[in-house]
Amino acid sequence: MEISENISLQALHSFGCNEKASYFTKIDSVEAIEKSIQWAKEKNTPYLILGSGSNILFTKPFEGLVLKMEIMGIKKLKETASEVFLEVGAGENWHYFVIYCVQKGWGGIENLSLIPGTVGAAPIQNIGAYGVEAKDCIELVTAYDTQTSQFITLNNADCKFGYRTSLFKMEKTRYIISSVQFILQKQPIFRTEYGAIKEVLHQKNNKQPSVEAIANAVIQIRTEKLPDPKKIGNAGSFFKNPTITKDFYEVLIAKYPKLIAYPITDDIYKIAAGWLIEACGWKGIQKGNVGCYEKQSLVIVHYNNGPGIEIYNFSEEIIQSVLKQFDILLEREVIIY
Ligand code: FAD
Ligand code: NAP
Numbered sequence: 001m002e003i004s005e006n007i008s009l010q011a012l013h014s015f016g017c018n019e020k021a022s023y024f025t026k027i028d029s030v031e032a033i034e035k036s037i038q039w040a041k042e043k044n045t046p047y048l049i050l051g052s053g054s055n056i057l058f059t060k061p062f063e064g065l066v067l068k069m070e071i072m073g074i075k076k077l078k079e080t081a082s083e084v085f086l087e088v089g090a091g092e093n094w095h096y097f098v099i100y101c102v103q104k105g106w107g108g109i110e111n112l113s114l115i116p117g118t119v120g121a122a123p124i125q126n127i128g129a130y131g132v133e134a135k136d137c138i139e140l141v142t143a144y145d146t147q148t149s150q151f152i153t154l155n156n157a158d159c160k161f162g163y164r165t166s167l168f169k170m171e172k173t174r175y176i177i178s179s180v181q182f183i184l185q186k187q188p189i190f191r192t193e194y195g196a197i198k199e200v201l202h203q204k205n206n207k208q209p210s211v212e213a214i215a216n217a218v219i220q221i222r223t224e225k226l227p228d229p230k231k232i233g234n235a236g237s238f239f240k241n242p243t244i245t246k247d248f249y250e251v252l253i254a255k256y257p258k259l260i261a262y263p264i265t266d267d268i269y270k271i272a273a274g275w276l277i278e279a280c281g282w283k284g285i286q287k288g289n290v291g292c293y294e295k296q297s298l299v300i301v302h303y304n305n306g307p308g309i310e311i312y313n314f315s316e317e318i319i320q321s322v323l324k325q326f327d328i329l330l331e332r333e334v335i336i337y
């Protein structure tokens with residue numbers, strides 16, 4: 001186990017803020033997880049797991065040990081006439097894994113193409129896009145429980161997956177995910193109900209969608225609409241879409257007929273947070289090094305290498321203005337340190 005000291009986190013997260021970590025190590029085996037946590041416990045120093053840093057904002061130096069997840073490997077465990085069971089190392093790149101499955105014609109995660117990050121982080125906030133969530137294909141998650149110092153295997157129900165959340169997000173830093181088991185479908189049911197996907201498939205005259213056609217449509221939509229973190233600092237959607245009661249929804253829609261909302265149950269509506277932020281006048285606004293992205297106001301962008309606290313303060317201004325205008329409290333999706 002090699003521990004480096006006083007390491008810059010700038011290249012290790014997609015906002016690119018120039019904060020430092022006191023200690024840093026790479027994790028390329030399950031043994032390395034145990035050893036590193038043991039080291040942190042003996043030193044009585046905090047720790048955090050870093051995948052590719054695409055959902056994290058550092059607002060100050062991290063005075064502890066950063067464990068960069070690099071456990072690799074995609075292993076086929078079982079194949080039946082209709083399904084394929086795969087075990088994937090937590091450090092594998094998510095999009096690489098999606099394309100690996102797409103090229104074999106295995107369906108289930110094609111709508112989740114081009115999401116940055118590692119496979120091990122996918123269960124953390126139950127990544128989702130275009131009507132599909134990681135939980136739809138996850139069978140088991142193997143993780144190191146830092147409270148009991150043991151590896152455990154959790155089934156789908158144990159993971160308490162919800163909308164952009166899970167047990168792992170609720171009990172931040174307790175579990176270190178080492179691998180994830182997925183079930184992919186050989187005759188998948190395609191999820192094309194999202195307007196943008198329908199539109200692209202229609203433009204391409206794709207009457208019989210395939211795993212590959214959907215992945216390509218998603219890649220096209222995302223490339224056109226979202227900022228590339230390699231070119232401009234961001235962590236995707238900064239806020240979660242809030243949910244409100246039907247009664248409150250009816251009050252809002254009467255006042256704002258253009259409000260974008262989707263029913264979740266008979267009594268609960270999901271409101272497009274991007275619409276609320278845009279309605280408060282934030283779309284395209286820049287203050288110092290930070291801005292609200294001009295093509296999608298749910299994304300906060302970082303133009304230079306300014307401090308992370310500027311991004312946090314900007315997000316707080318957005319929260320307060322949405323609260324004032326709509327009486328809705330936005331919750332940050334990005335993990336703040
Ligand atoms: P990190 O940012 O490194 O970590 C995120 C959190 O997970 C941290 O709390 C970290 O401690 C924890 N963590 C990471 N790995 C482990 C592990 N192995 N064990 C335990 N804890 C761990 N998200 C979506 O859901 N849908 C989208 O469509 C989407 N689009 C995006 C588009 C862009 C342009 C960007 C920049 C981000 C987008 N995101 C999206 C957010 C992000 O890509 C996902 O949340 C992704 O899963 C983060 O992976 P990561 O490896 O970068 O995690
Ligand atoms: P969009 O298509 O402009 O839609 C705006 C919002 O409306 C989305 O947040 C989406 O909710 C919701 N929505 C749209 N069509 C829907 C439908 N048919 N049924 C239910 N809800 C619907 O969104 P976008 O910003 O371009 O993003 C496209 C997809 O990628 C979304 O699923 C989004 O979550 C995902 N994405 C996520 C991140 C992130 O960092 N978390 C970043 C970029 C994109 P949902 O968000 O619940 O799907």
